[in-house]
Amino acid sequence: MKTAVFPGSFDPLTYGHVDIIQRSLKLFDRVTVAILGNLAKSTLFTIEERAALIRREFKREGKRVVVTSFEGLLVDFLKAEKASIIVRGLRAISDYDYEAQMALMNKNLWREVETVFLVAREENSYISSSIVKQVAFLGGDVTRFVPKAVAKALKAKING
Numbered sequence: 001m002k003t004a005v006f007p008g009s010f011d012p013l014t015y016g017h018v019d020i021i022q023r024s025l026k027l028f029d030r031v032t033v034a035i036l037g038n039l040a041k042s043t044l045f046t047i048e049e050r051a052a053l054i055r056r057e058f059k060r061e062g063k064r065v066v067v068t069s070f071e072g073l074l075v076d077f078l079k080a081e082k083a084s085i086i087v088r089g090l091r092a093i094s095d096y097d098y099e100a101q102m103a104l105m106n107k108n109l110w111r112e113v114e115t116v117f118l119v120a121r122e123e124n125s126y127i128s129s130s131i132v133k134q135v136a137f138l139g140g141d142v143t144r145f146v147p148k149a150v151a152k153a154l155k156a157k158i159n160g
């Protein structure tokens, strides 16, 4: 049983994340989406809200997609989950520096860990949670970038 852990902020889930999860399901038996709890940056959605939106999107996958959160070192979380594979998405070359640094540091902390990179689909390569939030705050239509429930949740946050 191969489990891949997909860590991130997911504030909120975008079609870019959805695509990486769907493609990971073709490579691995199970994907654990791990929401970072110890972020210095403030988030628009709470961990529970982010988790609920991801669970809703992947309900049909049943136990193949598990959504949880973690604090502390990612490698410690992996060990606790008995998983050794990290999945990350790569959009532009600008993602590479940071991602390679993280992958090398994680490897240094635990040599059993492997980071697998999936290149973003061309049509998703410019989508990020932060730009989606900006567009939503400025009144733009984000339905092309995020699942329906996420677009609705964004609207509710902004209006509320």
Ligand code: ADP
Binding pocket: 007, 008, 009, 010, 011, 014, 015, 016, 017, 020, 087, 088, 089, 090, 091, 095, 119, 120, 121, 124, 125, 126, 127, 128, 129
């Ligand atoms: P983090 O703060 O850890 O980067 P994000 O939620 O922004 O958290 O991203 C989580 C993961 O999803 C990262 O590996 C990121 O590269 C990937 N990702 C984000 N947006 C996209 C996208 N549009 N296409 C493919 N992968 C993406």
